[in-house]
Amino acid sequence: MKKIHIVLYSPEIPQNTGNISRTAVVTGCALHIIRPIGFEISDRTLKRAGLDYWSDLDVTYYDNYEDFVRKHPDAKIYYFSAKGTHAHTEVDYPDEVYLMFGRETKGLPMELIEAHPDTTLRIPMIAHQRCLN
Numbered sequence: 225m226k227k228i229h230i231v232l233y234s235p236e237i238p239q240n241t242g243n244i245s246r247t248a249v250v251t252g253c254a255l256h257i258i259r260p261i262g263f264e265i266s267d268r269t270l271k272r273a274g275l276d277y278w279s280d281l282d283v284t285y286y287d288n289y290e291d292f293v294r295k296h297p298d299a300k301i302y303y304f305s306a307k308g309t310h311a312h313t314e315v316d317y318p319d320e321v322y323l324m325f326g327r328e329t330k331g332l333p334m335e336l337i338e339a340h341p342d343t344t345l346r347i348p349m350i351a352h353q354r355c356l357n
Contacts, residue, residue, distance in 0.1 A: 226317065228253045231301070231324040233289065233332055236262030240328055245281050254282040256322070258292050289336070296322065301343060305332050308346030315345060 235241045248255045286292040301322040326332035
């Protein structure tokens with residue numbers, strides 16, 4: 225079975241992070257959160273959001289992108305952006321993969337997209353709406 229790691233680059237909206245974390249728990253994915261975070265993660269705020277499964281979540285926090293890369297030097301990372309050069313369906317994912325999603329309002333920094341053009345993917349959308357992540 226493949227091991228999927230979901231990486232959130234500086235998430236801003238607690239409800240989105242909550243939904244992603246719930247998905248990670250029920251699918252056996254690990255969640256990685258790169259700071260800064262646009263909200264407070266504490267027992268009180270998690271309980272208020274109904275995130276009683278947080279204790280079952282395999283979650284790791286990083287001070288910044290460089291900290292993440294330093295701790296996972298051999299990671300195969302795919303970056304998701306509306307500016308991606310390949311569709312997410314055009315890739316044969318390795319057995320262990322890291323899927324990185326950017327901020328809800330700004331996406332991933334352009335420097336990351338430009339530095340990783342072959343592994344920056346897009347999720348094609350039929351309707352002209354905001355990006356899925």
